[in-house]
Amino acid sequence: MAERSANEVAKIGVIGVVHETNTFAPGLTGLDAFRKDWIVGKEAFCERYTGTKTSMGGVIAACQELGAELFPGFYTQATPSGLVTDEAFGAIVDGMVDSIEPGIDGLVVILHGAMVAASYPDAEGEILRRVREKVGRELPVAVTLDLHGNISPEMVGFSDLTVIYDTYPHIDPYERAVEAVYLLNGTVKGAIRPVQKLVHTRMLVAPQAMLTSSGVMKEMMDIAFEMEKEPGVLNIGVAGGFPYSDVADAGMTFVVVVDNDAALADSCGKRLRAAAWERRERFVVRQAEAAEAVELAVRHPEGPVILIESSDNVGGGSPADATHLLPHLLAAPKKSLIVIRDEEAVRQAAKLGIGAVLEYAIGGKSDDVHGEPVLVRGLIRTLFDGNYRHIGAYMTGQYARMGLTAVLECGNVTIILTEKRVAPWDPGHVKFVGLIPEQFHMIVVKSAIAWRTAFGDIAKHTIEVDTPGCCTANLHRFTYTALQRPIYPLDEIQ
Structure with a gap:
């Protein structure tokens, strides 16, 4: 591709798919899961995402700032869940590739980094391979990724620029997309010549250890930020990885992007890997058993106390119907709040209506890992269609x-029963049903870290809970078959 002069208008394309695949989660993810965000063409893309603090909104805003002409193609996304079917993957990748406009100067591909399809363990590597087949080797391609991406050599090899979220909870997708577009524009104009280096740490890290505002993950981010100040370094991406995808390249990685200096990229990668390995033991998460966790929460003088049930982390693909904590909450003397997905129960509540009493065995219906149904009896206080826009810091404006x-009000326990899985990324999932989270002594969050964008500013105390589930922080509970070994902490590595 011929370089464009500084005064010429760059033509930037954008396509994407975002899915975080938990291969240990029950069920498969088919096309229907993606239909709620099935966006084709410029008009639909801009109408949906202009003004939102999303990756898509960032691409739109950056092109406007640069005076670049934007050519959106196909974009879709789905809530984290189980293995993606080949039918769904085929339709999505074909839609993406076919929608790439001819004659563009550069392409942004919005991905997650931990998508797994039945026949394509490295789904995003396959997507980028097919993109390259369509656009050729010369067209600059920038990729945005979630911090939980399991990044493969193919993903880096088929792209020119990789920009990864710097935050968890993820409050910077917009900013990272803007950064990616600016770097892509610089590449199109010939101002920079990106060289990428991928480094794997041989560490498997649970998301519960990836909080970027404090602790060991913040230390790694600070090292990366300092490295980005060095001459020639364009971007340092720190990917904690996603241990719930049993794929070869799962684990913590770094992507170093420099300006035409492979030796510099290699040097930065080695320093980052050494820093992570030195801190490896601090990435291991400590938790309390369910009964102990509730007892500790009850004894705490102030609430809300956040009970972190990360084994049923909706943002990691879990079924959202785990009941391991519910019996202990029902027996506790203080007010608590929990969200449980149960289609049967919520439909029964709708039939009975507001003010009626529902007696029903709820939750624990997805599999035999996330608990058994628990019989509850409670007053139906509210019915709601479940549609809202994010009002908090995470992807503000997102549907x-x-x-x-x-x-459902069951004595001291208030239960939000939902038809679909909902991650506690935004306070809207509580406030739009008329509840005030500060009024509860205990709040159960089916999340690892991202709950902080909903409740972080009101939490008086937090307790990590060790319960079975497909997103548990105890990685020894899983049987990995595809993961490259050895890897810490599953194996002893000298």
């Missing part, structure tokens, strides 16, 4: 859909 939703 959210809980499906049919009922608020």
Whole structure:
């Protein structure tokens, strides 16, 4: 591709798919899961995402700032869940590739980094391979990735620029997309010549250890930020990885992007790997058993106390119907709040109506790992269609859909029953059903870290809970078959 002069208008294309695949989660993810965000063409893309603090909104804003002409193609996304079917993957990748406009000068590909399809363990590597087949080797391609991406050599090899979220909870997708577009524009104009280096740490890290505002992950981010100040370094991406995808390249990685200096990229990668390995033991998460966790929370003088049930982390692909904590909450003397997905129960509540009493065995219906149904009896306080927009710091303005939703009051326990899985990324999932989170002594969050964008500013104390589930922080609970070994902490490595 011929370089464009500084005064010429760059033509920037954008396509994407975002799915975080938990290969240990029950069920498969088919096309229907992606239909709620099935965006084709410029008009639909801009109408949906202009003004939102999303990756898509960032691409739109950056092109406007640069005076670049934007050519959106196909974009879709789905809530984290189980293995993606080949039918869904085929339709999505074909839609992406076919929608790339001819004659563009550069392409942004919005991906997650931990998508797994039945026949394509490295789904994003396959997507980028097919993109390259379509656009050729010369067209600059920039990729944005989630911090939880399992980054493969193919993903880096088929792209020119990789920009990864710097935050968890993820409050910077917009900013990282803007950065990616600016770097892509510089590449198109010939101002920079990116060289990438991928480094794997041989460490498997649970998301519960990836909080970027404090602790060991913040230390790694600070090292990367300091490295980005060095001459010639364009971007340092720190990917904690996603241990719930059993794929060869799962684990913590770094992507170093420099300006035409392979030796510099190699040097930065070695320093980052050494820093991570030195801190490896601090990435291991400590938790309390369910009964102990509730007892500790009850004894705490102030609430809300956040009970972090990360084994049922919706943002990691879990079924959102785990009941391991529910019996202990029902027996506790202080007010608590929990969200549980149960389509049958919420439909029964809708039939009975507001003010009626629902007696029903709820939750624990997805598999035999996330607990058994628990019989509850409670007053139906609210019914809600489940549709709202994010009002908090995470992807402000993003659409959210809980499906049919009922608020059930069972003594000291308030249960939000939802038809669909809902991650606690935004306070809207509580406030839009008329609840005030500060009024609860205990709040159960089916999340690892991202709950902080909903409740972080009101939490008086947090307790990590060790319960079975497909997103548990105890990685020894899983049987990996595809993961490259050895890897810490599953194996002893000298």
